[in-house]
Amino acid sequence: MYLENINGPADIKKLEVSQLQVLADETRAALINKISKAGGHHGPNLGVVELTVAFHYVFDSPKDKIVFDVSHQCYPHKILTGRKEAFLDETHFGDVTGYTNPNESEHDMFIVGHTSTSVSLALGLAKGRDLNQRSENIIALIGDGSLSGGEALEALDYAGEYDRNLIIIVNDNDQSIAENHGGLYKTLKKLRESNGTAEDNLFRAMGLDYRYLDDGHDTTKLVELFESVKDIDHPVVLHIHTIKGKGLPYAEKDRESWHAGGPFHVEDGSPLYPNEGGESVVFSCLKELLDTNEKAIVLNAATPMGLGFVKGVREEYVDRGQFIDVGIAEENAVAMAGGIARNGGTAVFGTFAPFYQRTYDQMSHDVCLNDSPATFLILSPGAYGMNSNTHIALCDIQMFAHIPNLIYLAPASNEEFVQMFRYATTQKQHPVAIRVVDNLKSTGVADDTDYSVLKNKIERKGSKVALFAVGGLVPMALEAADKVKAQTGTEITVINPRFVSGVDEDLLDSLKKDHSLVITIEDGEVMGGYGQNIAAFYGDSDMRVRCRGISKAFHTEFKAEELLDAHGISVDKLTAEIICALK
Ligand SMILES: Cc1ncc(C[n+]2csc(CCOP(=O)(O)OP(=O)(O)O)c2C)c(N)n1
Structure with missing residues (x-):
């Protein structure tokens, strides 16, 4: 065993070149020990x-x-530079990122x-x-x-x-x-x-x-x-x-499946916790689009699995020229989508939210300045997305909502996603981005909303307090409203904005009549987020506005529910806050 004596590069240099393969074998064994139990790349x-x-x-x-x-x-670098315990000893797995x-x-x-x-x-x-x-x-x-x-x-x-x-x-x-x-x-x-x-x-x-x-x-x-x-x-x-x-x-x-993943049995590679699978709503919509519109193209940037186009599925669409992987070139994909939309095609580009960050200029200058009607799927943004500081996307609303011409939609359910996707891919007026959070659920009720008009949805009509909940937080808001009603008898208003790139001014005006407090909740950073637009609207009125969202920091290794709760966003915290405000 050489590895037990390796605490840094100086120890490796004590070995003969002929001994390095043994050290490599031991390093690989340590690596397999961890990835087979904890997953990883x-x-x-x-x-x-x-x-x-x-x-x-x-x-x-x-x-x-x-x-x-x-x-x-x-x-392997971590194993060889003083951090091997984090690979050999399960109780230390969490010591390193x-x-x-x-x-x-x-x-x-x-x-x-x-x-x-x-x-x-x-x-x-x-x-x-x-x-x-x-x-x-x-x-x-x-x-x-x-x-x-x-x-x-x-x-x-x-x-x-x-x-x-x-x-x-x-x-x-x-x-x-x-x-x-x-x-x-x-x-x-x-x-x-x-x-x-x-x-x-x-x-x-x-x-x-x-x-x-x-x-x-x-x-x-x-x-x-x-x-x-x-x-x-x-x-x-x-x-x-x-x-x-x-x-x-x-x-x-199978290099694609083994790029990254969860724990597995070393003997045969079978997963320790088999995935339930099932077709995602994103994939179903994209497939339906490609199968019914031969002028439609789905672009992706080296993350085809994020869209459900795994190996064995995408080839047919690649052959038809309808599924394009541009490599890890998000900027190119965004601009290409704009070009396709301007020249008679229907273009959808989708990738994970953090990887859009580098496309800000293409979104703004190449696509939105030209008002090109391409569709962008922003996968896994907000607190429910990836939770490493390298991969968080807590500022997607800040990034997209303020670009002129871009309509940024936040579905609260799978059904809303389906209808928004249909709207985005059939209209020819504007670029549309859809915020696909990981906690979207089905309501079982089809959505037939006309999304060409900026209107918020009143999920529940009440008085005194209006709770605006962005996208996937709507079920939480409704649950809090139920509890408030059960404990105080007061029905509060719950609003699902659906559009996060603008405010529904008529609705906001109408709330002034019988509401004195607006609370906004969002699963991204509060500063410059959706809620602060509402606060700005009410700035010179008597309406009090409290914006709840995540603090400005590179949050890391968090659980979504805990992070949100720490910022006042949970059924219990909201219920308590609203009951207190009603007194
Ligand atoms: C900007 C950006 N886009 C996409 C990803 C997702 N991603 C992580 S690793 C990877 C592939 C990297 O391939 P390569 O550089 O050949 O390294 P390998 O995994 O093969 O060692 C991709 C697409 C990312 N991390 N960053």
Whole structure:
């Protein structure tokens, strides 16, 4: 056992090169111990075990600085840099996050979880080093999939002009989450097939030095490669071919399913907690659209599973030219959707809310300035979405609701989603975004609302207090209203805004007659959110307004209900607040 004596890179350097494969095997075993019990990013980490061992054997972290792209593949790095207990001992699994984090270790440079940022961040570190006249190595580790992001390509472009030490490791496992897309991958394929000698070489074309290693699991060759570029005086790309899921045959075979997931039985890969499955309302709507409108296209940016277009389902639509994966290129997808909408097509783009953040300018300038009637599905925003600070999206309302021309809709149920989707994909007036929270439920009652008119829905008509609940919080508001009625006899008003990109002024005016307090609740940040628009409307009236939402912070590792409750948003807290206000 070598791993038990490894508490940092200095301990790895005490080993002989010939012993590194054993350390890699032990590291992989520690990794499998955790991911099989707790889930995580299986394939990406299994594929970089040898690379990480060799890396820390050669380079001198933390003096030498490595930036992980996405950083979802940092588990072996954590195991080898003093955090192995978090992988070996179940009681310590929670000690580390799934991404790099400087608060956890001096070996981690940045908190990151989005793709395609590593080369830019590394270039910045390199410039900082130069300013301070130091000479450490600066390394970026980026996957082939993440190369398709614009930020990565922009950084490679500048790196081609930069003239000091910078080592860009391209970990090429020929897979994004799903298969890669785009011309870039034809080039990478040619390079893999020619052992790096093909003339068609994207990296050299950008002015970068280039080395290729075909067996990215050979620790000896990896050490040789890293030693050959350590302290190099100019930027170099190390193109290393690895196998995603290496070491678990089922993961190597089905790389898409094993990109990330839950706990599993190591013997055969079967899940510890089988998924109930079932078709999502998003997928049903998209499928119906594509099956009934041959001029409709669904775009996605390397997250096809988010839309329900898993392997085996999407191929038919890809062949028909109706399902397009643009790679991890959200900006391109948004602008393309605008173009399709302007030229006779029906375009829907959908991905997870945090990944829209980088598309602000395309949404605003390319699509909304031109009022192009494309549809955008904003998946998993708000407190019920992903809960790591790298992946939270608590400001989607702030981001989208204020762009002119964009209609931002917040369904409170699956039925409302269906009707909003139909409206969005049949109208030709405006871009429409739909906020698809993870806690949407079915009411069993079909919705036939005409969404071309901005109107809020009065879920319950009462007096004195009006409770505005955004989207998936409507059931909570109704439950609180029931309790208030049961305990005080007073029926309060509950309003489902449905539109979060504007306010229903007639309705707000009408409330002035028999209400003295408005409470707004939303599952995102309160500052600049939906509720503050209501408060602004009532600013010069006698109406009191209390806006409830989440505080401005990069909240992390939270449970949605607890986070909301801590901000006064739960059935009990709302009931108590309203009863108190009614006294
Ligand atoms: C901006 C952004 N879009 C989408 C994602 C979701 N995502 C996480 S990892 C990944 C694929 C990365 O592929 P690659 O760089 O080849 O790394 P691998 O997982 O194969 O090691 C994607 C699409 C993300 N994290 N950030």
